[in-house]
Amino acid sequence: MMLKPRGRLASPASKPSLGNGERVLRESVNLAAKLATFSAHWSPKTVAEFNGDDVMVVKVQGEFVWHSHADTDDFFLVLQGRLTIELRDRKVQLGPGELFVVPKGVEHRPVAEEEVHLLLIEPSGTPNTGDVATAAPRELI
Amino acid sequence: MMLKPRGRLASPASKPSLGNGERVLRESVNLAAKLATFSAHWSPKTVAEFNGDDVMVVKVQGEFVWHSHADTDDFFLVLQGRLTIELRDRKVQLGPGELFVVPKGVEHRPVAEEEVHLLLIEPSGTPNTGDVATAAPRELI
Numbered sequence: 001m002m003l004k005p006r007g008r009l010a011s012p013a014s015k016p017s018l019g020n021g022e023r024v025l026r027e028s029v030n031l032a033a034k035l036a037t038f039s040a041h042w043s044p045k046t047v048a049e050f051n052g053d054d055v056m057v058v059k060v061q062g063e064f065v066w067h068s069h070a071d072t073d074d075f076f077l078v079l080q081g082r083l084t085i086e087l088r089d090r091k092v093q094l095g096p097g098e099l100f101v102v103p104k105g106v107e108h109r110p111v112a113e114e115e116v117h118l119l120l121i122e123p124s125g126t127p128n129t130g131d132v133a134t135a136a137p138r139e140l141i
Numbered sequence: 142m143m144l145k146p147r148g149r150l151a152s153p154a155s156k157p158s159l160g161n162g163e164r165v166l167r168e169s170v171n172l173a174a175k176l177a178t179f180s181a182h183w184s185p186k187t188v189a190e191f192n193g194d195d196v197m198v199v200k201v202q203g204e205f206v207w208h209s210h211a212d213t214d215d216f217f218l219v220l221q222g223r224l225t226i227e228l229r230d231r232k233v234q235l236g237p238g239e240l241f242v243v244p245k246g247v248e249h250r251p252v253a254e255e256e257v258h259l260l261l262i263e264p265s266g267t268p269n270t271g272d273v274a275t276a277a278p279r280e281l282i
Contacts, residue, residue, distance in 0.1 A: 028233050028241045048242050050216045050262065051194075055240070075191045077260075079238070092169050097220070099196070100169045101189050119218075121191065121262070 031057055031079060034141055035117050044120055044128055045141040054138070056120040064110045067130035072123050074102040081116030085109070172198055172220060175282055176258050185261055185269055186282040195279070197261040207250045208271035213264050215243040222257030226250070 029047045034057050038045060042064060044056040060083070076085065077099040085092040085100055086109040092100050102108045122128075127135030170188045175198050179186060183205060185197040201224070217226065218240040226233040226241055227250040233241050243249045263269075268276030 026244065028235055028239055031238045031240065048240060049214075050242050051214050051245075051264070053192075055216070055242070073190075073192050075196075094169055097172045098169055099172065099189060101191050101196070103167065104192075123192070 029055075031117075031119065035059065035079070037141055041115070042128070043136050043139065045139050046124075047141060049124065050121070052124055053121050054124045054126075056122070057141075058118050058120055059115055060110060060112045060118060061115045062112065065129055065134075066107055066109045068105055068107045069102075069122075069126060069130050070105055072126055073104050074108070075119075075121040076100050076102070076110070077119040079117040079119055081112060081114055083116045083118065084111045086111055170196075172258075172260065176200065176220070178282055182256070183269070184277050184280065186280050187265075188282060190265065191262070193265055194262050195265045195267075197263070199259050199261055200256055201251060201253045201259060202256045203253065205251045206270055206275070207248055209246055209248045210243075210263075210267060210271050211246055213267055214245050215249070216260075216262040217241050217243070217251070218260040220258040220260055222253060222255055224257045224259065225252045227252055 027048075031047070034045065034047050039059065041059050041061050044054075044058040046054040046056050048055040057079075066086075076083065076094065078094045078096050080096055083094045085094065085102065087102075088107050094100055125138070129135045168189075172188070175186065175188050180200065182200050182202050185195075185199040187195040187197050189196040198220075207227075217224065217235065219235045219237050221237055224235045226235065226243065228243075229248050235241055266279070270276045
């Protein structure tokens with residue numbers, strides 16, 4: 001469950017060579033097509049890079065853990081379904097075409113009663129739980 | 142047509158106070174609702190901030206100018222319509238739910254036969270034409 005350090009993309013040996021990041025930056029990405037390639041929840045997949053940030057798609061359902069990111073804001077754009085982002089003082093409800101940026105350092109917990117598809121953006125190497133010990137590994141699709 | 146330097150948001154005097162950026166970060170954003178508030182083409186509007194980047198919506202139609210950004214990648218996500226991003230060696234076609242990141246330094250020209258709605262992400266203060274002399278002013282909605 002170790003995360004790669006920031007920098008070049010690493011990909012599983014079974015995937016086509018993407019090690020130099022070039023292909024990722026120069027291809028158009030169909031978000032629905034990328035989402036159709038996997039079914040696991042809470043396992044973000046990097047589909048593009050932008051200035052050292054990972055642009056990711058993820059499917060979520062249920063309650064995530066409360067966490068915060070000390071060094072980065074957290075970008076959520078709902079593509080399908082309805083997401084609640086619980087903050088300590090209120091809840092933010094998001095439907096398709098709605099986005100929210102959790103400021104860095106702010107505790108939050110994403111909750112989805114039914115499956116939700118999201119676009120996420122975070123600096124490469126950011127642990128999704130805020131803690132490398134419990135974070136999902138970085139995966140490129 | 143001067144751009145503000147990177148940093149805090151500036152907003153027209155007629156808008157509610159948003160000078161500290163706090164409201165922008167902490168509100169959910171409905172992209173379609175934001176897009177419904179204006180009709181001008183090639184005039185990006187900042188709807189959120191993410192780690193010093195502007196998250197923007199824009200309506201485009203026709204041909205933009207050839208340009209590049211020396212210091213930043215250029216993120217395009219099509220929300221409605223069909224966009225062609227011309228590169229010097231090929232064209233990238235994007236429909237709704239498709240994104241493309243133009244690598245920094247790469248010349249490109251967005252072209253839209255009919256009106257297209259886009260989500261853009263760029264570091265705050267990036268001139269949309271690659272040149273502050275011809276860039277659209279930064280606007281917050």
